[in-house]
Amino acid sequence: MIKVTLIGKGNVSKHLQRAFLATKEVMLFQVLGSRKKELDTALKNKAIQNKINASDICIIAVSDHAIKSVSQSFTQFNTFLVHTSGSVSINDLPKSLNTGVFYPLQTFSKDRLVAFKTIPICIEAKEKKDTELLHKLARTISDEVHEISSEKRKALHLAAVLVNNFSNHLYQIGHDLCEDNQVPFELLKPLIKETALKMESLSPEEAQTGPAKRNDQNTINAHLKQLKDTNHKEIYRLLTLSIQNAYGKKL
Numbered sequence: 631m632i633k634v635t636l637i638g639k640g641n642v643s644k645h646l647q648r649a650f651l652a653t654k655e656v657m658l659f660q661v662l663g664s665r666k667k668e669l670d671t672a673l674k675n676k677a678i679q680n681k682i683n684a685s686d687i688c689i690i691a692v693s694d695h696a697i698k699s700v701s702q703s704f705t706q707f708n709t710f711l712v713h714t715s716g717s718v719s720i721n722d723l724p725k726s727l728n729t730g731v732f733y734p735l736q737t738f739s740k741d742r743l744v745a746f747k748t749i750p751i752c753i754e755a756k757e758k759k760d761t762e763l764l765h766k767l768a769r770t771i772s773d774e775v776h777e778i779s780s781e782k783r784k785a786l787h788l789a790a791v792l793v794n795n796f797s798n799h800l801y802q803i804g805h806d807l808c809e810d811n812q813v814p815f816e817l818l819k820p821l822i823k824e825t826a827l828k829m830e831s832l833s834p835e836e837a838q839t840g841p842a843k844r845n846d847q848n849t850i851n852a853h854l855k856q857l858k859d860t861n862h863k864e865i866y867r868l869l870t871l872s873i874q875n876a877y878g879k880k881l
């Protein structure tokens with residue numbers, strides 16, 4: 631049985647709680663709030679202190695900018711402390727503790743259930759026994775466990791932002807364009823699904839279609855004229871240029 635203390639009550643914490651509670655191999659000891667006042671008060675409580683000391687692992691699932699300061703509150707304990715961020719180095723955690731990373735590579739939103747079994751969990755630790763423990767813990771909820779260094783994780787996180795956050799923002803722009811022109815965004819959903827599903831069998835290079843790849847300048851000009859927002863025009867121009875450069879053509 632792996633005993634876990636979770637710190638933070640946001641999206642990732644909630645999803646991890648649900649996943650850990652569904653497995654018999656993990657005992658979720660406690661979930662602590664991470665805000666300074668609440669955490670300081672909690673850490674003065676003897677029962678909470680005992681549970682931290684008895685935990686095999688403490689997972690800090692808080693916003694990236696707060697990881698360093700929240701982790702400093704745990705230097706008084708003899709615990710194995712990990713964070714869940716894609717972009718924060720393992721070296722941002724206190725040097726005096728055994729530390730690591732437990733980064734689930736997925737997009738988590740409130741009230742949206744995810745199947746953890748297929749989510750890659752990127753782990754990192756300095757000590758071999760800690761790496762083994764992270765493997766063991768990650769395998770209780772996922773079949774995809776990968777040892778990834780802080781440097782490689784940063785690159786993965788950047789790639790994740792490009793493929794997920796930026797794609798989603800393009801959905802938003804497409805959504806607004808549909809609303810402005812009173813056509814249902816729903817009509818685009820099979821296209822959105824197929825674009826993602828193609829990655830199961832094609833490389834992104836093979837899957838690319840559209841006016842930029844075809845160098846269809848008339849359509850490109852018409853689209854640029856249709857877009858009213860200057861930022862959206864700029865995004866369209868840049869992405870078109872990027873696709874054309876990738877396929878060796880000029881805008």
Ligand SMILES: NC(=O)c1ccc[n+]([C@@H]2O[C@H](COP(=O)([O-])OP(=O)(O)OC[C@H]3O[C@@H](n4cnc5c(N)ncnc54)[C@H](OP(=O)(O)O)[C@@H]3O)[C@@H](O)[C@H]2O)c1
Pocket residue numbers: 638639640641642643664665666691692693694695696700714715716717733734735736737738739
């Ligand atoms: N969401 C994702 O898709 C995702 C995926 C993989 C990894 N991650 C990583 O997981 C971590 C948590 O992300 P999340 O999505 O769960 O974030 P979130 O839902 O925004 O929750 C952030 C948590 O951090 C706390 N917090 C924020 N500022 C703080 C501060 N100054 N001091 C102390 N606590 C503070 C918040 O407390 P309050 O509730 O009091 O505001 C909340 O508990 C981040 O490192 C993130 O990069 C996120």
